[in-house]
Structure formats: structure tokens, C-alpha cells
Amino acid sequence: xxxxxxxxxxxxxxxxxxxxxxxxxxxxxxxxxxxxxxxxxxxxxxxxxxxxxxxxxxxxxxxxxxxxxxxxxxxxxxxxxxxxxxxxxxx
Numbered sequence: 702x703x704x705x706x707x708x709x710x711x712x713x714x715x716x717x718x719x720x721x722x723x724x725x726x727x728x729x730x731x732x733x734x735x736x737x738x739x740x741x742x743x744x745x746x747x748x749x750x751x752x753x754x755x756x757x758x759x760x761x762x763x764x765x766x767x768x769x770x771x772x773x774x775x776x777x778x779x780x781x782x783x784x785x786x787x788x789x790x791x792x
């Protein structure tokens with residue numbers, strides 16, 4: 702039987718990574734559809750898409766800007782969850 706408390710950090714890490722990745726893809730496509738120049742090579746870098754959204758807030762809107770911020774926060778949450786998981790498996 703699976704112990705939920707041992708499984709929960711792994712699940713939270715996987716969800717944070719999935720949300721950050723899929724969210725960045727959605728923001729990237731939305732920016733490209735609005736014809737805002739985005740460097741493809743830098744699109745996965747943390748806070749890059751958020752900076753583009755903040756610099757073009759008139760054509761982007763607050764919703765996409767905040768969604769971009771939430772994907773960055775999910776990335777940071779995934780990093781913070783990964784550190785203890787790595788320490789448990791690599792003492």
C-alpha cells in the first residue's frame with residue numbers, strides 16, 4: 702500500500718514541473734499570436750516570458766502577465782521541492 706505522506710512530495714514536484722512547462726508553452730504561443738517578439742531559445746528561462754509580458758502590458762493584458770508569473774512561481778516551488786527530495790535519495 703502507498704503511504705500518502707511519502708508520495709505527496711513527489712506528486713507535488715511532478716505537478717509543479719508540469720504546470721510550469723505547459724504554462725510557459727501557453728504563454729509563448731499567446732505572445733506569438735499577438736505578434737510580440739519572443740526569442741525561442743530563451744522562452745524556457747525563468748522570468749523571461751514574464752519580463753516580456755510586463756514590458757508589453759498594453760497589448761498582453763494583466764491576465765496573461767499574472768499567468769506567466771504563476772508559471773514562474775510553480776517553477777520555484779518545484780525547485781524548492783526538489784532539494785529535499787534529492788537529499789533523501791542522495792545522502
